[in-house]
Amino acid sequence: MPELPEVETVCRSLAPFIVGKRVSECLIGEKKLIKSSTAEEFRKKIIGRSFNNVQRRGKYILLLLDDGETLVVHLRMTGKLLISLKDEPVNKHTHVRFSFEDCEQELRYEDIRKFGILYLGDEAKLAQLKGLVNLGYEPLSEEFTTEVLKEILHSSNKKIKAVLLDQTKIAGIGNIYADEILFQAKIHPESIAKNITDEEVIKALHFAIQDRLREGIKYGGSSIKDYVNSFGEAGSFQKLHKVYAKAGERCVECGGILDKMTSAGRSSTYCPNCQIKY
């Protein structure tokens, strides 16, 4: 499900609730989701800790604790972090529950497909979480300049779609935003990254990356099937999608028919007329 804008929206909705709360109990129904230790060790470690801060890195949610350790959550495809009343009935996809001192609400981790992960540890422990430590540039940070993007493109023989999805180069872009970004930048998904050398095209791609991600955040993310923020509210950016899941429909720019192909192992929808192959 969630890409950078959705994860950012979850973090923003979660932070005002969770910061300052102290964990009084942690019930783990699906032990395999805990990747840093056994479920019982995880439970013992988290009870008594309180949350100091909420951060996002790529698609990872970082919940900073008062002892210097961090609870890392990755939602993968169908994970959700939900603030629920304690007496709200759980469902069969509720796998982890955190309750807090003096609080009638609890935090639940739900996940239909159970691909998500929860990981608890200090700095040294987090260094073992390869997906997290190997993340590339934050696309909305100051460090991610047009020059940086130019260098990323120049040094890659891969297709541009694969490069955008490569979390070790740029962190947080997934299949929806990759398609929307490439449409906005008028670049064909199978273009070879290093062939994109025109300064104006690189500039357009850099703008499209930041613009689509920022708009995604502005509209609370894209809710295709499962995605909701921690209050259970859907986003609305899916209404503004121009290509994702729209194969066979008309291009909003040229009126041609949008095409679909498998590229870099993922489905890609694009306009064969507007998007140029480099």
Place this chain on the structure above:
DNA sequence: AAAACCGCCTGTCGGC
């Protein structure tokens, strides 16, 4: 080096 493929899971949708 890159890409294809598979596995991890469950649910949904379209075709027959």
Place this chain on the structure above:
DNA sequence: TGCCGACAGGCGGTTT
């Protein structure tokens, strides 16, 4: 209505 395969916001591992 039911069965069956294809496919889905991710990602890590293996094979080609």
